[in-house]
Amino acid sequence: MPFKKLHPSLKEALERLEIESATTFQKNAIPKIKSGANIFGIAPKESGKTTAMIINTIQKLLCKAEGDAPRAISIVENKKEAQELHSKFLEFTKYTDLRVYMGYEELHIDIQKSEIYMGIDILISTPKNLQKLFLTNGVSISQLKIFFVDDADFLIQRKEITSLTTTSESIKKCQYVILAEKLNPKLDRLKDYFMTNSTVIKI
Template sequence: MPFKKLHHHLLEVLAHFSIEKPTPFQKDSIPIIKSGANVFCIAPKDSGKTTTLILTTLNKLKCEASGNAPRAVVLVENKEKALELHDKFLEYTKQTSVRVYVGYKELHIDIQKSEIFEGIDILVTTPTNLHKLFLTNGVSTSQLKICSIEDGDFVVQQSEYMAMLSVTQSIIKCQYVLYAEKAHPKLQRFEEFFMERAQHVKL
């Protein structure tokens, strides 16, 4: 079964990459994520989680730039993961106006704030760096539509876990999607704090 009801640009990119059919995980998860629900996506490595994250994020933003504040946030473990995911996003946004920005603790916070202020659509960063941006009024969440956590197993670390709880308190309304390889009990507790009525996709 081919990918269904995705933005035409995404279908063109998938065709360019010769990706014709969704993986079993993508077949189960993409429709649920597109519905707007909070979702725990638990699946092993190489099941298509990263591509799912990129497709559903860009589909949510209709593959076009809008406004100045980020409409999507993607949280990752560290600088290396942030840069890697940023490059993967660019493979899907080359022919669009979507602005993808990567921030990390090694980059001075004032530089991040000034570059974000210029206008972005997708912010790729770590929970602790996002928390620091919040504390310094470096990013607005007024337009945020979706927050995804890539390979979220790392969030069980205390510093990242507490940063997640802090930043989500500052977000009024947003869809949350957490991708991980294992259903860690600590991650499941997010349902009590900010992932209300979350659905679960497990491969």
């Protein structure tokens, strides 16, 4: 079972949140994401994609704060999605010292830069906002371990996918995970950018 070989703090969080068993997607995806491979996770809504990614991210960061620069970046479509994902992460990190930060276009970039400078572990952002942080030296990627896009179907919008691919050019090495309901041609073309040697997990 994918929930067995987890950090004790994660096991405690799963018990506290009354998550007793893995979904079909989680059974397939968690071990493969844990291996460090680039992954396309394709499954319907309510299949446990986001929870699988949260679990893997926290496990990869060993449930503890470290350094100042983010070690995980999560991309979402907009402010509303950022807030929802931030809340979900906090449910799992409640009794750890992991620092989860949420940035979005409506929040002034100078405020974000000053708050990120204080030290974070997990950064949640929109593609355009992240690109702006990169262009203004507002975030360091020197410690980045994992980069994932939640509900990535929105990337069919040209401006969003361009922001993402441009940002990826600055990242030398990390694991990428794309979560979506369908692997449409635009998402599939990410193999030409940063999703090299990727595995598709489809439920």
